[in-house]
Amino acid sequence: MNDATQTAGPAPRQWLRYTAGQRLLRFALYLIFVLAIVQSLRSIDVIPEFLYDAPTQMADLLHRMWPVSWQxxxxxxxxxxxxxxxxxxxxxxxxxxxxxxxxxxxxxxxxxxxxxxxxxxxxxxxxxxxxxxxxxxxxxxxxxxxxxxxxxxxxxxxxxxxxxxxxxxxxxxxxxxxxxxxxxxxxxxxxxxxxxxxxxxxxxxxxxxxxxxxxxxxxxxxxxxxxxxxxxxxxxxxxxxxxxxxxxxxxxxxxxxxxxxxxxxxxxxxxx
The missing domain is CATH 1.10.3720.10 (MetI-like)
Incomplete structure (x- = not known):
């Protein structure tokens, strides 16, 4: 048995924040979250023309609401x-x-x-x-x-x-x-x-x-x-x-x- 074998100690422990099961659960939750967002975006009926025109409509609405009718x-x-x-x-x-x-x-x-x-x-x-x-x-x-x-x-x-x-x-x-x-x-x-x-x-x-x-x-x-x-x-x-x-x-x-x-x-x- 050589000197290198005699001086070598046990392998250092590797610290892990999460176990394999916890990592798998976190991945599954993230995947479900992303799929829910994708499905929501697909199911929501967004009309692009209304979306692009929203700033103009908001500005027009604020213009109509001013001045405030205090009387x-x-x-x-x-x-x-x-x-x-x-x-x-x-x-x-x-x-x-x-x-x-x-x-x-x-x-x-x-x-x-x-x-x-x-x-x-x-x-x-x-x-x-x-x-x-x-x-x-x-x-x-x-x-x-x-x-x-x-x-x-x-x-x-x-x-x-x-x-x-x-x-x-x-x-x-x-x-x-x-x-x-x-x-x-x-x-x-x-x-x-x-x-x-x-x-x-x-x-x-x-x-x-x-x-x-x-x-x-x-x-x-x-x-x-x-x-x-x-x-x-x-x-x-x-x-x-x-x-x-x-x-x-x-x-x-x-x-x-x-x-x-x-x-x-x-x-x-x-x-x-």
Whole structure:
């Protein structure tokens, strides 16, 4: 045995970031992603003439929308804007009233019954799975067009959001205070009020304020299908080719979204 054989040690290990199976899985995912893009491009019916003419049409539309018709604000548009805020506020309040019991029932540490938990979570999933526009169309068919249908649509859409996050906040609560209250023989109402509520109060107000902010934005769109609010004024102005009013309504929608964001930020600092 020569000296080279005696001094040679074991072969150095080669470090690999991914195993062969992981590399194969990543390649398959990339391939599926590329195939999905190719198939989407093939199935989307794009008219080249419209695509090439889009910048010219956009410039012409912006020219028609300027100057903004500020004098059109008093009257119908003002009332529609106020109605939008009312829809968002009332819809959020109704959603909280309906979502709190469902959220409590979905928390398995508060309600240790799998059947009740399953039914509560089914309600929450059903609420979130249906878009607010679809809810609006459903309630327009029941109550007719107007703010009532929009308010109820916002409420039913918000149940899943508020209830799910509330239930998760309850499940994340520290068990120490709950066990102490249970050991003293406290009733369920006292356990919720003195054990859970102090722990979930910041999360609860954060959830409600965030949902109101979202509902302000959604209520501005529901009017496009006839569910009241400033969206109906926008749809009417577009149908009549009143582009100066369209620009005014778009500016108002952008303004109320910004104002709502500022109010939510300050309210969270004050309450939390």
């Amino acid at each position: 059109s604000f008093p009257g119908t548009i003002q009332r529609a804007l106020i109605e939008t805020l009312h829809m968002a506020t009332l819809g959020t309040i109704l959603a909280v009233i309906m979502a709190v019991p469902v959220g409590l029932a979905a928390a398995n540490n508060l309600v240790p019954n799998k059947t009740i938990n399953f039914l509560a979570r089914l309600i929450l999933v059903s609420s979130r799975s249906i878009n607010s526009l679809v809810w609006a169309l459903l309630f327009i068919a029941i109550f007719g067009p107007g703010a009532l249908a929009g308010t109820i649509a916002i409420a039913f859409r918000s149940i899943g959001f508020i209830g799910k996050l509330l239930g998760e906040a309850i499940e994340d609560a520290q068990p120490g205070p709950i066990e102490a209250l249970t050991a003293t023989g406290a009733r369920t109402g006292s356990i919720i009020g003195y054990g859970y509520w102090p722990q979930i109060r910041p999360a609860f107000w954060s959830i409600v304020l965030l949902r109101w902010d979202i509902n302000v934005r959604e209520s501005a769109v529901l009017g496009l299908v006839g569910a009241g609010g400033i969206g109906m004024a926008l749809n009417s102005a577009m149908d009549l080719f009143q582009w100066d009013k369209v620009s005014l309504i778009l500016v108002l929608i952008f303004s109320i979204v910004v104002v709502a964001e500022v109010l939510i930020t300050r309210a969270r600092k004050s309450l939390l």
